[in-house]
Amino acid sequence: MSKVILITGASSGMGLETAKLLAQEGHKVYAGARRIERMESLRSLGIIPVQMDVTNRENNQKIVDQIIADAGRIDVLINNAGFGLYGPVEDVPLDDAQYQFDVNLFGLAHLTQIVLPYMRQQKSGRIINTSSMGGKIYTPLGAWYHATKHALEGWSDCLRIETKPFNIQVVLVEPGGIKTEFGDVVGKQLQKYYDSSAYQKQMDPYLRMMADPKAMDNATEPIVLARVFVEAVNSKNPKRRYVKGSMAKPLMFIRKWLGDGTFEFIINRAFG
Numbered sequence: 001m002s003k004v005i006l007i008t009g010a011s012s013g014m015g016l017e018t019a020k021l022l023a024q025e026g027h028k029v030y031a032g033a034r035r036i037e038r039m040e041s042l043r044s045l046g047i048i049p050v051q052m053d054v055t056n057r058e059n060n061q062k063i064v065d066q067i068i069a070d071a072g073r074i075d076v077l078i079n080n081a082g083f084g085l086y087g088p089v090e091d092v093p094l095d096d097a098q099y100q101f102d103v104n105l106f107g108l109a110h111l112t113q114i115v116l117p118y119m120r121q122q123k124s125g126r127i128i129n130t131s132s133m134g135g136k137i138y139t140p141l142g143a144w145y146h147a148t149k150h151a152l153e154g155w156s157d158c159l160r161i162e163t164k165p166f167n168i169q170v171v172l173v174e175p176g177g178i179k180t181e182f183g184d185v186v187g188k189q190l191q192k193y194y195d196s197s198a199y200q201k202q203m204d205p206y207l208r209m210m211a212d213p214k215a216m217d218n219a220t221e222p223i224v225l226a227r228v229f230v231e232a233v234n235s236k237n238p239k240r241r242y243v244k245g246s247m248a249k250p251l252m253f254i255r256k257w258l259g260d261g262t263f264e265f266i267i268n269r270a271f272g
Helices: 013-024 036-045 057-071 094-122 143-166 182-194 200-211 222-234 248-271
Strands: 004-007 028-033 048-051 076-079 125-130 168-175 241-244
Touching (some): 004 013, 013 028, 013 036, 028 036, 028 057, 048 057, 057 094, 076 094, 094 125, 094 168, 125 143, 125 222, 143 168, 168 222, 182 200, 241 248
Parallel strands (some): 004 028, 028 048, 076 125
């Protein structure tokens, strides 16, 4: 059965590939992103690009209104927009940290709030949130990014229970290392703080990795995660969590079952 789907963060990586696969299956897909010019080619696939900045509440409302006017319903919301803010806690300005939360949590939350009444009215819906293995583990210099993903995990679990009586399902996708622009963004952020930072020793392993052309060889292709999102959309009884991608399962296993001491020993060896 064809579904009406809104996916954010659809101009590249997992979001882009997911939008393509869903459209190929016959779903009506609205692909949202700030960089709408990067999605114009999607029109030939039947995808409708919409310019979205999830931190702009008026923009969110406008897009939801547009979809309801056009399609009459929203069956699936895929909250995929996000980015990773990396840098030492001591160095990262709190305004930047606030923006990290605005994109990764509060923007997502607002969009969800304005979609939920329509899902309740139609007595069905599915909300799929892109978390990360970073919502279950932690690494140096990623405090603000990990904080948003840890928060998203708890927020999504609470939402799942609240919306169950209305036949609305909430799913988390927890990617591992994926071949995306994530690493380039992290490297540029660390360079911004590097010269004046007391934490250069912890930044150096990241920067060496970003400079290594083979660093992403073992990362997972976005299309692999796109298939996970498609499963989460189509499954009659989706899992609460889907874990996929390089190093996700082993690192999450170590943290959960072997404890923080063992996990931090491994992290310190990798980034020390």
